[in-house]
Amino acid sequence: MKAEYLNPFLQATINVLSTMAMLSPKPGKPSIKESDITVGDIMGIIGLTGHSEGSLAVSFSESCALKVVENMIGEKHEEMNEEVADAVGELTNMISGDARSQLQKVGFDFTAAIPTVVRGKDHTVRHVAQGGTTLMIPFSTDDGNFYIEASFSD
Amino acid sequence: MKAEYLNPFLQATINVLSTMAMLSPKPGKPSIKESDITVGDIMGIIGLTGHSEGSLAVSFSESCALKVVENMIGEKHEEMNEEVADAVGELTNMISGDARSQLQKVGFDFTAAIPTVVRGKDHTVRHVAQGGTTLMIPFSTDDGNFYIEASFSD
Numbered sequence: 274m275k276a277e278y279l280n281p282f283l284q285a286t287i288n289v290l291s292t293m294a295m296l297s298p299k300p301g302k303p304s305i306k307e308s309d310i311t312v313g314d315i316m317g318i319i320g321l322t323g324h325s326e327g328s329l330a331v332s333f334s335e336s337c338a339l340k341v342v343e344n345m346i347g348e349k350h351e352e353m354n355e356e357v358a359d360a361v362g363e364l365t366n367m368i369s370g371d372a373r374s375q376l377q378k379v380g381f382d383f384t385a386a387i388p389t390v391v392r393g394k395d396h397t398v399r400h401v402a403q404g405g406t407t408l409m410i411p412f413s414t415d416d417g418n419f420y421i422e423a424s425f426s427d
Numbered sequence: 428m429k430a431e432y433l434n435p436f437l438q439a440t441i442n443v444l445s446t447m448a449m450l451s452p453k454p455g456k457p458s459i460k461e462s463d464i465t466v467g468d469i470m471g472i473i474g475l476t477g478h479s480e481g482s483l484a485v486s487f488s489e490s491c492a493l494k495v496v497e498n499m500i501g502e503k504h505e506e507m508n509e510e511v512a513d514a515v516g517e518l519t520n521m522i523s524g525d526a527r528s529q530l531q532k533v534g535f536d537f538t539a540a541i542p543t544v545v546r547g548k549d550h551t552v553r554h555v556a557q558g559g560t561t562l563m564i565p566f567s568t569d570d571g572n573f574y575i576e577a578s579f580s581d
Binding site (some may be wrong): 308318382394398401426 | 517580
């Protein structure tokens, strides 16, 4: 995974969350993910192909997901139902789209697959890029935390 | 999702499981997935782009995953660790590759992203293809059940 990919994914996450969910997420320190441990309760995953092959995951705590979706669709949900999952999928799609648009400007063309959303406590996630590293960026908001992970073959 | 996609995914699953894991999975009746409910303990997910956008998920019960991985790598694992996750990711990759090769022969070109593997009891999964349907095919083996899901925008 190229270092140049970091900023587009970070910036896209801030852009989409602030535009679509009226939140101001503060990024923490990006790190190389060394284990499968995750902290989220709901996660959107989207595959990317083109300049290289990869995947992007966006994972929210339950409280953060419910706030994000409330702000996005103007409707409060008390539990993690299918509408919340659809909204997280759509958000993952938009973050991927914003990042791809920035990556294209610096010469890296990517196409996105469709998002898949996984819900469940205590799940672990592992990206299987041959020889690739997985980069993780944590974000904090007043309504809880979330993080993104990106992994690319090159 | 085109009806022509069904058989390549079904056949690829049988091909890969029988070649790589010496199992003879029996396919059940394919159906349109109407809800998020899943039955698996470990799932490989891979995004596809090209003729249309989609994703493929391959989900195993714990007992079936452990047997598949034992047969694949010739080493018995008692629990769902990172090596089991890597093997499930590789298997997902191979099923996608075999299906894409069959689809190419009938004029549908696809490129695959990298697999992501999710582990955890009681997780639910939802594919978010705009206007797309999700097709589910259950398989049974002497060592437990697994299923595949495929969802495409067209």
